[in-house]
Amino acid sequence: MAETSTVCPYCGVGCGLRVEPGDGRAAVTPDVAHPANRGRVCSKGAALGETLGEADRLLRPEIGGTPVSWEAALGEVAGRLRSVIETHGPQAVAFYVSGQLLTEDYYVANKLMKGFIGAANIDTNSRLCMSSAVAAYKRTLGEDAVPCSYEDLEQADLLVFVGSNAAWTHPVLYQRVAAEKRRRPELRVVVVDPRRTPTCDIADLHLALRPGSDAWLFDGLLSFLAREDGLNRAFLDAHTQGLDDALAAARAAAPSIPAVAAACELPAAQVAEFFRLFLHTEKTVTLWSQGLNQSSSGVDKGVALINCHLATGRIGRPGMGPFSLTGQPNAMGGREVGGLANQLAAHMDIEDADARDRLARFWGVPAVAATPGFKAVDLFEAVADGRIKAVWIMATNPVVSLPDGERVRAALAACEHVIVSDCVRGSDTVACADVLLPAATWGEKDGTVTNSERRISRMRAFLPPPGEARPDWWIVTEVARRLGHGDAFTFRSPADIFREHAALSGFENGGARLFDIGALADLDDAAYDALAPVQWPVTPATPSGTTRLFADGCFATADGRALLLPVAPRPPAVPAGDEYPLVLNTGRIRDQWHTMTRTARTPRLTTHMPEPFVQIHPLDADLWHLAEGGLARLSSPHGGMLARVKLDAAQRPGSVFVPMHWSETYARDARANVLTAAVTDPVSGQPEFKHAPVRVEPFRPDWTGFLLSRSPLEIALGDYRVHIPSRGFHRYELAGEEEPEDWGRWVQAHLLGPGEWMEYADPAAGRYRCARLRDGRLELVFFVAPGNLPERSWLGQMFAEDYLDDVARMSLLAGRPSTGMQVAGRPVCSCFGVGFNTLVEAIDEQGLTSVEAIGEALRAGTNCGSCIPELREILAQAQHSA
Template identity: 50%
Template sequence: MTRELRNIAGIKQSTCAYCGVGCGVDIHQQVSPESTQIEAVSLQGSQDHPANFGRLCVKGENLLATTSLDDRLLYPHIKNERVQWSQAIEHVANKFNDIIAEHGPESVAFYVSGQLLTEDYYLANKLMKGYIGSGNIETNSRLCMSSAVAAYKRAFGEDVVPCSYQDLEQTDLIVLVGSNAAWTHPVLFQRMQHAKQINPDMKLVCIDPRRTQTAAMADLHLPLKPGTDAVFFNGLLAFIAAANACDSHFIQQHSEGFEQALASASSYTPERVSQICELGIEQLLDCYQWFIESKRAISFYSMGINQSSTGVDKCNAIINCHLASGKIGRPGCGPFSITGQPNAMGGREVGGLANQLTAHMDIENPQHRQSVQTFWQSPTMTQQPGLKAVDMFDAIKDNKIKAVWIMATNPLVSMPNRQVIEDALDKCELVVVSDCVATNDTISKADVTLPAAGWLEKDGMVTNSERLMSRQRGIIAAPGESKSDWQIIAEVAKAMGFSGFDYASVADVFREYAKLTGYENNGERLLDISALAQLSDAEYDLLKPVQWPVNANYPNGCAQVFSDNKFSTPSGKARFLPITPQLPQAKIDNDYPFILNSGRLRDQWHTMTRTSRADALNEHSPQPLIHIHPKDAAKQQIKEGDYVEATSRFGKLIMAANITEDVRSGEVFAPIHWSRTFASHGCVSALYSSVNDPISGQPELKQTPVAIAPKAYETYVTIVAHSLTEETDNLLSKMIPERLSADDFWLNYPNRALQQWQLAMNRVPEDLLSWCKTFLPGQYRWLQQIDNNTNKTTLLAFNQESLVFYGQFSALPQEFNRPWLQHCFDQEQLNSDDRSALLTSMVSTEFCLGRQVCSCFQVHQQTIVDAIEQGAASVTELTETLGCGGKCGSCKPELAALLEHHNKAPQQSLIIPSKEVA
C-alpha cells in the first residue's frame, strides 16, 4: 500500500479490466478527508475468486495507477464544443432518426467493444436489432474471437467453451497453439506451470512460429510455418485414426460426420505434415504420440489460430481431434479458446456480433426472431444479419452507412487497412464516440463525443473465457458528467421515441437479460441463466462468480458442460467438419519478400489508452521494436537499433530493429499497441489487408507480406521536458508532430512526470536553440554545448537550478537512457557532475543496467545478470536476492530465459508460492 490507511470504508471485490482471464480484485476503500468521497487506496488479487485465487499479473497489479483524470473525457461535446447532456442526446437521437427516415435502418450502425459490460452490450443490441430494426451492430471481438465462435457453433451447435480453468490442473497434456500465454494471460500460464509442478509427467507443447516466452518454457516447441495449423491438426486426426486411438463409442453414439472429416485428413501423413509445416519429423511425432497417449488433453488456442482467412477451419481442425479421441466433456479435456478482452464472452452471450441474436439465438431463424421480438415487445426486428466489421467500414466509406456510434474501442488502430477506416470516418455524416478518454486516433474523427464511465466507476457483469460471470463493481463516483454506457444507450433510445428502455438500475437490465435466456429455451441452448432473473438489487450486488448455465437444472452453475455427451445441435450430437487446409491468401513475392506477424507485449494492452497511464508498465518495453532474424538483418544491412521501414501494399511502419533468432528467417514480428497518440509510424494494422475468413469475418491479422529496409535520417533528436503545466505539455504534443514532415519519425514515451520524445528528421533546424525554445515559452536559463567531433549538440534549460528541458541533436541514433534522464530531472538542484554528464552524454554506469525486466520492483537486466554470475542458479534465488518475480510473477519466464542463456537450470521454480500472493 502506498500510504497509511485511515477511515477504512471496507473492501469491494471487482474484476480486472484487462484480458479474458477475468481475475477478481479486492479493492480497499477509504473516505477521502478532503472531499468525503469514497476513494480506492490499494488493491490485491481476490483470494477466493476462482479465476485467479489471489494472483494478478503486472498489469492487474498496477490498475489503480491507470485511473487518473489525465486525458479523461468528462463532458459531452458536439464538434469539439462542450454541451449539456440533454443537447448531446437530442442531437444524436434526432440525427439517427433523420437518417433512418430518409435512408432506412441499414444506413446506421453501432461498433462496440469487449470493454463494455454485459448490460451495456445487451441494451446496444436491443436498440439496434429490435427497435431500429437493423443487424448493423458489430463488436471488436470480431477481430479476435469470431473464428472460435463460428467453429464452436459448427461443432456443438452453440458457442460454448467446453473447458474450465480447473481443467488445467487435471490434464496430462496442454497444447498451446498461437498463444503466448506467458505474456498475454500470465495468471493462467502460472497456473499451468503450477499444475506441471504438481504433476511432473504433464507435458506442455507450444505451437508457434516464434520462440516466445511461452515456447521457452514448454517441453516441446514446434515453430511451424505460419498458416499451416490446419495441416498440423489434420495430420493429428489421421494419426489418431491410424494408431487406433479413436474413441469409437463416442464417435458412433454422440457424433456425426466423422468419416467425411477423416477422409479429408487421411492424406496428411506425418511425413507430409512435416514437409508442409516445416517441422522436424521427430518433434512432430513426439507431439502426436503424446496426444494419443494422454488420457486427458487440452488444446489452448488464441489469436494465432483465429486471426486467419481460414480461422474457423483451423479451430474445427483442433476440435475434430478432441472429438475423435473422446477428449471432451471430461475433466482435463477439451478445445479451449481463450479470449483476449474482459467481456468478449459477455458480448457473445447478448448478440454483440452482427450475425447473432441475444441469448445465443440466430437472426436467420424465424422462430428465434419472433421469440426475441415478443419478449422485448419491440416495434420491429432485424430480418437478416448485419455487416461484419470489415464490411461495415467499407459500407461507411461507400456512403451506404451514414451514421455510426463507436463505443469503447479505437478501430483506427485495431482494424486492418487503416487508410480505409480513416476515409470511412472522414466521409461519414455522423460519427458518435462514447469513451472515457479525451484523445485517441478514433476520437479525432468524432462529430459527437459522449463521456463514459470507466473501470472502477461502473457496475455490471462480465463473463470470462471459462463462462464464469463475475460482478464488476463501481467503487468511486464517475468524474465530471460521465455516465455508464447502458445509461447513455437508454437515454438515446428514449429520445428516439422508443419505449422499453426505462430502467431504474443496472440490475434491472441484467434481470431482463437473464429472463430472456430462459424464454422459450426448452433446453435448446446451454446459455440459460434464468435462475438469476429474480435477483433483488441487493442479491445482484452480492452475487458471487458463477459459471453458466445457471437454471433449474444447475442452480449453482455448471463447470463441466457436455458431460452427458448431449450437444446443442438438432440431433444432439457433436459434428465433425471435413477440413481442406488452405494457406493464407497473402503471399510473398519479390517486392514484399517477408511475412509480418504481430501480437501483444507483456505490460501493454490494446492501444495503450489505459496502460500508458501507469509509469511502471511503460519501462519493460518502452518502444515498439520490429524483430528480425540475424540472417535477414545481415542481408538487408540492418543493425541492432537501426530504424527499419516495413512496407506492405497498404501502409508502412517505422520501428527500431531487434535482431533475434526468436523469429524464423523470412518472417518479422511487431507489437500491436502503438497508435498515432504515441508514434508517428507505429500502427501495425495499417499494413494489413482487409482479407478475412468468409465464415467468421475475422481479418487475417497475423500475416501480411512486407519489404523491410534500414531507414536513415539527417538528424536524431531526444527531447525531455518537465510536465510543468497542461499548456506546455500540449505544446510539445501538438507542435512536434506538426513540425515534422510525413516521412519523419517521432515516438512519445508515456510518463506522468516528464514529456519524453525521440525524433528522426530529414532536415536539421537552422537555429537549434530557437527551435527548442518554442516548446518551452517563458524565462529559463539555457546552456548549449556543441561537439564537432561527434556532430552532436546538447541543450539544457533550467528554472533556477532545476532542470526543465533536455534536447540532444545528433547525426547518428543515440541510446535513450530513460532512468538516467529521470534521475537528472528529479533533482531540485542539478549537481555539476550530472550537468557535465548531460552535456557530454557520459552516462553514469549505475544507470547502464539495460531494460527493465521486473516491473513490480524495477529490476533491470544487468542487475539480474550480475546476480546470476555471482551464483544465483534459479528463479527462486533471484527472487530471494533481488525481489524480481516475487510479486505478480509475470517476469518469471524472462528470469528463467536469462538463467538458461547463462547456462543455468531455470525450470524448477517458476511459481509464486501461495504465501507470496496472499
C-alpha cells in the same frame, strides 16, 4: 470508501481484484477468493490504481468540438439517427461496440439496434479476436459454448498451446499452468507457434510451423489417430456424426507424417513426437487464441482442432477439451447478448424464424432484425461507400485496431454522422467524431462480465464518474427513449438490465440452448450486488453453476450429436512475393493493452518495451541490411510504418513480428494495422492479422535524438517520433531525414522556458546537447547525434533529484553518468521496478544461479511471473559471460 471486490478490465482470464480507494488513487490487490486467479494478478492489473484520474478524460458531451449539455447531446444523437432512418432506412445505421463494455451495456445496445431500429448492424471488436472460435464451436458443438474450465488445466496431463502466447496475453492463467508444471514435472506442454515466445519457457516441445499451416497439422493428427487405432469408436458412434467425411478430407490433405512436416515446414521427428503425445495422453486440453483465429481460414483451423477432440472423446470430462482463450474481459458476455451482427440475444440464431418470433414477443415488438448485419470489416466498407450514413462507436478505437487502418480513417472522415462514446479525449477514432459522449470507465461502472471459462463476475464501481461522464447503458437507454422507445427501456440500474437479460436466456428455453442463466432472473438489487462468480448454465437444476459442458455426451445440435466436419486446408489469402517478401505477424506485448488508452497512463507499463519495434531473425536482418537498435521502414500495399529493429533468433526466418498497440496518440507513423489487408474468414468475418506480406528496409535518418521533459510537450519534429510517459518525466524518441539548420535556434523557438540553460554543440560532428534546470531541479534535457546516444535510464533518474550539483550537471553535458551513480537500466520486472543493470550486478555480486534466487534477492518474478522467461535469459547470458 470500503474495500470493493471487482474484476480486472484487461484480458479474458477475468481476475478478481480488491480495491481500496484513496485520495485520487486506489490500492489494487488480487482477490484470493476469486476462482479465476486465486490471489494472483499480472503487471497490468497490479498497475490499475495508477491509471485512474482525469488526465485525458472526456468530461463533457461535445458537438463539433463544442461542449454541450447532455440534453443537447442526446437530442442531437437521437435526431441524427431518426433522420437517417426516415430518409434511408434502418440499414443505413450501425453500432460498433466493444468487449470493454459490460454485459448490461451490450444488452441495451443490441436491443435498441436489432429490436427497435430493426437492423442487425451492430458488431463488436470481438469480431477481430474471437469470431472464428465462435463459428467453430457452433459448427461442431451446436452452440458458442466453451466446454472447459480453468480447473481442467491443472487436471490435464498434456496441454497444447496453439497460436497463444499466454505467458504475456493471459499471464495469470499461464502462471497457474507453470505452477502445476513445477508440482507435476510429468505434465507435458506443447507450443504450436511460428515464433518462440515466452510461453515456450515451460514447453517440452515447440512446433515452429509455417505461418498459416495449422489446419494441415490438425488434419494430419486426425489421420494419424485413425491409423494408430487412436479413435474413440464408442464415443463417436454414440455422440457424433460426420467422421467419414472429416477423415477423408484429413487423409487427402495430410496423409502421413512426412506430408504434414512438408506442409508445415517442420522436422518430421517433431511432428511424430507431438502426434504420439496426443495419441497416448487421454487428459489433453488444447488451448488456442489469436494465432489460430486471426486468419482467412480461422474457422476451418478451429474445426480441425475440435475434430481431434471429438474423434478421441476428449471433451466434457475433467482435464480435457478444446479451450478457446478469450481476448477481452467481456468478449463472451457480448456474445451472450447478441453483440455480433449475425446473432440474436441469448445465443439465438438470427436466421431462425422461431428464434426471431420468440425474441420479438419477449421484447414486445412486431419483429426483430431478420438478416445478419455487417460484420466489422464489412461495416466500415459500408461506411466508406456510403451505405451506412450514421455510425455510433462505443469504447473502441477502430482507426488503430481494424485492418487497412488508413481506409478506416478515410471512411469515418467521409461519413455523414460519426458518434463516439468513450472515456478518453485523445484517441485516433475520437478525433474523427462529430458527436462525443463521455463514458464512465473501470472503477466507475457497475455490471457483469463473463470470462473465458463462462464465469460471470460482478464489476463494481468504487469511484464516481468524473465530470459529466455516464455509464454506456444509461447513454444508450436515454437515446432509445428519445427515439420513442421509452416503454421498452425503463431501466434504472444495471440490475434491472441483468434481470431482463437473465429472464430472456431462460425464456422458452427448456434446455434447447446451453446459455441459460434463468435462475438469476429474480435477483433483487442486494443479491445482484452480492452476486458471486458463477459459471453458466445457471438453472434451477444447477443453481451453483456448471463447471464443464457436455459431460453427458449430449450436444447443442438438433439431434444432440456433435459434428466432425471436413477441412480442406488452404494457405493465407495473400502470399509473400518478390515485392513484399516477408510475412508480418501482429500481436500483443507483455505490459501493454490494445491501443494503450489505459496502460500508457502509468510509467510502470510504458518502459519495458517503450517503442514500436519490428522483431526479425538475424539472418533476415543481414539480408535486408538491418541492425539491432536501428530503425526500419515496413511497407505493404496498404501503407507503411517506422519501428525500432530487434534481432531475435526466436523469430522464424522469413517472418517478422510487430506489436499492434501504438497509435498516433503516442507514436507518429507506427500503426501496425495500416499494413494489414482487409482480408477476412468467409464464415466468421475475422481479419487475417497474422499473415500480411511486407517489405522491411533500413531507415537511415540524418539525425537521431531524444528529449526528456518534466512536463508533456507538443513536438512536431522528425519522421520517427514516440512519446513514452515515464516516472517523473516524459520521454520522446526522435529521428528525421531533415534537420534544422541550427539546433540551438530550434531549441530557443520550441523549448525555451524559464530557468538555467546549459548547452553543448559540435555542428561538424552533428552533436548537440542541452539541459534546462529550475531552482536546481532538472526540467528538460535534449540530445542529438548521428548515433550512439547515451542510455536514457540514468538521465531519467536525475528527474527524481531535488537539486543537481556541479558533478551531476557536468555529467549531463558529458553524456555519461557520474562516477558512482547507480543506474538501474532498462526495466525488466514491471511489478517491482527492477532494471537490467540491477539484475546483472546482483547475479554477479551475490552469485545468483536461479530465477528463484533472483526472486529472493530482488523480488523480481515473484508476483505475476511474466518476466520469468526474460530473467532466465539474463541469467543464462550472465553465466555464459562468466
